Amino acid sequence: MSQATRSACKVNTTCPYCGVGCGVTATMADGVLSAVEGDRDHPANFGRLCVKGSALHETLGHHDRLTTPWVDGQAVDWNVALTTLAERLQATRAAYGAESVAAYLSGQLLTEDYYVANKLFKGFLGTPHLDTNSRLCMASAVAAYKRSLGADAVPCNYEDLEEAELVVLVGSNLAWNHPVLYQRLKVAKTRNPLMRVVVIDPRVTDSCEIADLYLGIAPGSDAVLFNGLLAWMAENNKLDQLYLDRHTESFDEALLAASHHDINDVAAMCDIDPERLETFYYWFASQLHVVTLYSQGVNQSTSGTDKCNAIINCHLAGGKIGLPGAGPFSITGQPNAMGGREVGGLANQLAAHMDYHTSGALDRVTHFWATETLTPELPQAPGYKAIELFDAVERGEIKALWIMATNPAVSLPDAVRVRRALEKCPLVIVSECASHTDLLAYADIILPATGWSEKDGTVTNSERRISRQRGLLPAPGQARHDWWIICETAKRLGFHEAFDYTHPHEIFDEHARLSGFENDGESKRLFDISGLVGLGREGYDALAPIQWPVTCSAPHGTARLFEDGEFATHNGRAKFIAVTPRLPEQRLSDAYPLRLNTGRIRDQWHTMTRTARAPRLMNHRYEPFIELHPNDAANYGIGDQQLAVLSAPSGAYRGRVRISNAQRRGEVFIPMHWSDAFSKSARSGAMLKAITDPISGQPEAKHGAVALAPLKTAWEATLLIAQPLEDNSQQEAPPWCKSDYWARVPMQGCQRWQLADAKPVHNWLALLAKWLPDEASLWCEDSGNGRLRAAAIVQGKLRWWLMVGPPRELPGLAWLEARFNETTISDKHRRRLLAGGEYGAADTGPVVCSCHQVGQAAIVNAIRAGDTSVEALGARLACGTQCGSCLPELKSLIEEERSHARAKQASYTEVA
Incomplete structure (x- = not known):
C-alpha cells in the first residue's frame, strides 16, 4: 500500500503489548498516525483497548530513536555495519566453532523476523544457542502442555471465558496485565449471574473486584492446592471415569502423588481457610464448564512446569477440556511469544513445532531448507536456555551474541552477573529501536531497527490467533526491519540463495509451507497453517485474524482443540503427570526474611x-x-x-x-x-x-x-526541567543523578526528577547553580523547615522548577506542565509559579484514570458529593468510561469512603 493510499484512511493492525493481541484501527491523515481505537471486528477485543493500547499514537516520534548503525562507538552506514558484522561472526565461527555464536530474541519480534533468525542461526550458522525472552514468561506452560497434551497447544479460546460456568484465575492479575480480557470476563459475568469467578493469588489484586471467592495462598503453594483438588475429586466421586478410560493415561500415578494430605493439611500448607478451600474444590468438581486461566504467578517458579501440570491434571480428571467454556488456559505475556515458538524461537526447538527429539525432524528441516547450492548443517541437540546462555557467555564459551528487541541487562535475574558477562563477551550485537536502553553500553555493533507502526508482519496471540501487524509509517533515518537486517547479514555470510526475500509475505509463505511439510501419518504435528500457503502479497496484506491449525480440512481455522479427545501424543491419549510439590528455591533467612x-x-x-x-x-x-x-x-x-x-x-x-x-x-x-x-x-x-x-x-x-x-535521607526534592532541544541520550547523566535516590518521570514538554540524598544541602541556590545552566529567577526559602521553591525563566520561557520537600507537598503538576509548553510565561502565571497553581485551585491528587487524567482527590470529592457508583463518577468526571482499567480502583475508593462514613457515624453514635 503506497503512502498516498494510506492518507486520510483507517488501517487495521495489532497492538504490540500483551498476549491478548487486540486489533487496533489506526487513523492515517497525510502520512501521520493521528489516532487509534479498538478494531470493532477483531475477535480478540471487539473494539476494546486498554489504556496502553489507546495511547499507542502518543508513543510515536523520532526522539530517543536509534536511526544510525554504530560500530565500536562510531556511526557508520549499513554496508559497513553489516560487512563488519558478517566478518566478525565468520571469524568467530572459524576460530572457536559454530557453538561459539548465539542469539537472544524477543516476543516483540514479528513471526517473520523470528523465522529468518532461527533459520540463520540454527540452519546455516549451525548453532543451537538461540533462545528468547519468552523463556522468562511462557516456558513452564509450554513444557507442561507438551508433557501432558503432546504439543505446545493452548486448547482454549477467549470465548471460553464467556461460556464458562466457573473461571479460576491463578497467578494472574488479569485486570492489570490483560485488561481487555478482564473486561470481557466482567461483561460475561454480568450477563450470566450464575457464573462464578475464583481468584487464587497471594496478593489481593484489582482482579478480585469480580471474585466470588478469593484464596490468598502462600507463595509457591499452587501445586499443593491443585494436587489437593485432584485427590478431593477422587475421594468425592467427582471424576469423569469414562473420559479417563478413553482419553488419558497414568492417572493412578498422578493420584498417588496427590493423595498424601487431607484437605486440612492442604489448607495449612497453603495458609488458607479450610472451608473456603473446600468451597473452591466443590465448585470446580461440580461444574463441567470450567476454565482455569494462569499466568506468571504459576509459571515463574523453579517448579512452574509441575504447577501447570497439576492444573492440567484436574481438568483431565473431570473431562473439563475440549469443550466450550472448559480447559487449562495459559495466558501469554508478550504479543508474539506464541509466534516465536511456532518458528523455533526456543533453544530446545527446531522450527514449526518440531523438536530435536522428534523422529525425523532434523532430516525434515534440513531437506526443506536446502537450496540448489546450500545445505544447512543443523545442530544435533538443543542449545542453552536463557539463563544457561548468559552463564556460557560469562564462562567465555559464547564469543559472539546477537540480542534483538529485548534488554537482558534489566530483565534477567541476577542482572549484575548478566552485565558482567556482557562486558566480557568479545562481540555483542544489538538490534534495537530505542536509543537509551541499558543494553547499548555493552554493544560493539548497534543496529537501528523499526518499531510498531513501521514493522510489517504477523503475530500470534494467546488463543492461537494469527493477526497482521501492518506497517503504517516510514522508518526514521536508517532504521530497518529486523528480517531485512538478518537476511542482509546472511547474504554477506554466503547464504544469499536461502535468504533472498524481498517482502515479509515470502517469509510467511515459507513458514506456512514448512508447517505442512511431511505433516501426516506418524509425523503428524498439530501446528499446521498450510492452508495459508500461496496467499501472495495481496492476500497476505488482506489476511484477517485466524486461529491455527489452518488446513485444507479447516480452511477458516480452529477455534478449540481436542474436542474429539484425541491428543497430540504418540498414542493419542493425554498423559497425567505425577506432581510432587516443591518449595521455592530462594529460601528466607534471618538476613533476608x-x-x-x-x-x-x-x-x-x-x-x-x-x-x-x-x-x-x-x-x-x-x-x-x-x-x-x-x-x-x-x-x-x-x-x-x-x-x-x-x-x-x-x-x-x-x-x-x-x-x-x-x-x-x-x-x-x-x-x-x-x-x-x-x-x-x-x-x-x-x-x-x-x-x-x-x-x-x-x-x-x-x-x-x-x-x-x-532509606536515610536529609532531603527530598522534585525538579522539573524543560526538554532539551536536541537528543541527549548519548550524553552523560546530569549531576543530580549522583544523589542517593533519583527517578525520572517523562512529562509533556519537561522531565520530572524525584531526588533524595542523605547528605544535607546548606545552600540550595549554590547547588542549583552547579546543576543547571540557568540561574534561578524566582525563589522562596524556609530554611528552618528545610524547604525551598525556585524557578528559572529565560527569555520568557520556563526552564526549570524546583521544590525541596517530600512529594506529598507537591501541587498538582498539570498546571506547571502547561507552563513548560507555553511560548511566553504571562505576568499572571509568573506570580503563581512558586505556588505551582492558580489561587484556590484544588489539587486533583494522583491520577487514577489515565485515559481522562482524573485524579484521586477529584474522585473522592465527587463521592463525598453523592456520586457513590462508578456510573455516577463516570457521568461527572468521565473516569472509567473508556478502557475500564481504573474501574476496580474506583470501586475501592467508593468502598473506602463508605467505610470512613460508617466509622464516623459510629463514633458520633458512641458520643451521643
Whole structure:
C-alpha cells in the first residue's frame, strides 16, 4: 500500500503489548498516525483497548530513536555495519566453532523476523544457542502442555471465558496485565449471574473486584492446592471415569502423588481457610464448564512446569477440556511469544513445532531448507536456555551474541552477573529501536531497527490467533526491519540463495509451507497453517485474524482443540503427570526474611522504552515502589510514601513505600519496569537469583528473598526541567543523578526528577547553580523547615522548577506542565509559579484514570458529593468510561469512603 493510499484512511493492525493481541484501527491523515481505537471486528477485543493500547499514537516520534548503525562507538552506514558484522561472526565461527555464536530474541519480534533468525542461526550458522525472552514468561506452560497434551497447544479460546460456568484465575492479575480480557470476563459475568469467578493469588489484586471467592495462598503453594483438588475429586466421586478410560493415561500415578494430605493439611500448607478451600474444590468438581486461566504467578517458579501440570491434571480428571467454556488456559505475556515458538524461537526447538527429539525432524528441516547450492548443517541437540546462555557467555564459551528487541541487562535475574558477562563477551550485537536502553553500553555493533507502526508482519496471540501487524509509517533515518537486517547479514555470510526475500509475505509463505511439510501419518504435528500457503502479497496484506491449525480440512481455522479427545501424543491419549510439590528455591533467612514478588503494573510495559513516551501513562505509578503490609511497615519503622531500600545477595532496590492491606504479612511486591534509564537502583532483576525450573528453564521471578530498611535521607526534592532541544541520550547523566535516590518521570514538554540524598544541602541556590545552566529567577526559602521553591525563566520561557520537600507537598503538576509548553510565561502565571497553581485551585491528587487524567482527590470529592457508583463518577468526571482499567480502583475508593462514613457515624453514635 503506497503512502498516498494510506492518507486520510483507517488501517487495521495489532497492538504490540500483551498476549491478548487486540486489533487496533489506526487513523492515517497525510502520512501521520493521528489516532487509534479498538478494531470493532477483531475477535480478540471487539473494539476494546486498554489504556496502553489507546495511547499507542502518543508513543510515536523520532526522539530517543536509534536511526544510525554504530560500530565500536562510531556511526557508520549499513554496508559497513553489516560487512563488519558478517566478518566478525565468520571469524568467530572459524576460530572457536559454530557453538561459539548465539542469539537472544524477543516476543516483540514479528513471526517473520523470528523465522529468518532461527533459520540463520540454527540452519546455516549451525548453532543451537538461540533462545528468547519468552523463556522468562511462557516456558513452564509450554513444557507442561507438551508433557501432558503432546504439543505446545493452548486448547482454549477467549470465548471460553464467556461460556464458562466457573473461571479460576491463578497467578494472574488479569485486570492489570490483560485488561481487555478482564473486561470481557466482567461483561460475561454480568450477563450470566450464575457464573462464578475464583481468584487464587497471594496478593489481593484489582482482579478480585469480580471474585466470588478469593484464596490468598502462600507463595509457591499452587501445586499443593491443585494436587489437593485432584485427590478431593477422587475421594468425592467427582471424576469423569469414562473420559479417563478413553482419553488419558497414568492417572493412578498422578493420584498417588496427590493423595498424601487431607484437605486440612492442604489448607495449612497453603495458609488458607479450610472451608473456603473446600468451597473452591466443590465448585470446580461440580461444574463441567470450567476454565482455569494462569499466568506468571504459576509459571515463574523453579517448579512452574509441575504447577501447570497439576492444573492440567484436574481438568483431565473431570473431562473439563475440549469443550466450550472448559480447559487449562495459559495466558501469554508478550504479543508474539506464541509466534516465536511456532518458528523455533526456543533453544530446545527446531522450527514449526518440531523438536530435536522428534523422529525425523532434523532430516525434515534440513531437506526443506536446502537450496540448489546450500545445505544447512543443523545442530544435533538443543542449545542453552536463557539463563544457561548468559552463564556460557560469562564462562567465555559464547564469543559472539546477537540480542534483538529485548534488554537482558534489566530483565534477567541476577542482572549484575548478566552485565558482567556482557562486558566480557568479545562481540555483542544489538538490534534495537530505542536509543537509551541499558543494553547499548555493552554493544560493539548497534543496529537501528523499526518499531510498531513501521514493522510489517504477523503475530500470534494467546488463543492461537494469527493477526497482521501492518506497517503504517516510514522508518526514521536508517532504521530497518529486523528480517531485512538478518537476511542482509546472511547474504554477506554466503547464504544469499536461502535468504533472498524481498517482502515479509515470502517469509510467511515459507513458514506456512514448512508447517505442512511431511505433516501426516506418524509425523503428524498439530501446528499446521498450510492452508495459508500461496496467499501472495495481496492476500497476505488482506489476511484477517485466524486461529491455527489452518488446513485444507479447516480452511477458516480452529477455534478449540481436542474436542474429539484425541491428543497430540504418540498414542493419542493425554498423559497425567505425577506432581510432587516443591518449595521455592530462594529460601528466607534471618538476613533476608521477606518474600519478594515482582510483576507488572497497569499502565506500563516491560522496561518502558515505549510506554514512557506517552507521559500520561506515567501518572498512575510514577516512580518505583515497594508495596508491603501495614504490620511489616510498623515493624521496620517505615511510613507510607517514605523511601526504603530492599537488599538481596545479588543487589539492591530503592523505591517509595506503598502500605497496603492487599499484601500478605512478610511479603513485598515491586514492579519489574524500572531500568537505569528511569531510576538509580530499581531493577527488579538485580534482586533475584538465577535459579530455574529444571524442565522448562524458566527463572523463579516470584519468590525472591530480601531485607528491608528505610532509606536515610536529609532531603527530598522534585525538579522539573524543560526538554532539551536536541537528543541527549548519548550524553552523560546530569549531576543530580549522583544523589542517593533519583527517578525520572517523562512529562509533556519537561522531565520530572524525584531526588533524595542523605547528605544535607546548606545552600540550595549554590547547588542549583552547579546543576543547571540557568540561574534561578524566582525563589522562596524556609530554611528552618528545610524547604525551598525556585524557578528559572529565560527569555520568557520556563526552564526549570524546583521544590525541596517530600512529594506529598507537591501541587498538582498539570498546571506547571502547561507552563513548560507555553511560548511566553504571562505576568499572571509568573506570580503563581512558586505556588505551582492558580489561587484556590484544588489539587486533583494522583491520577487514577489515565485515559481522562482524573485524579484521586477529584474522585473522592465527587463521592463525598453523592456520586457513590462508578456510573455516577463516570457521568461527572468521565473516569472509567473508556478502557475500564481504573474501574476496580474506583470501586475501592467508593468502598473506602463508605467505610470512613460508617466509622464516623459510629463514633458520633458512641458520643451521643
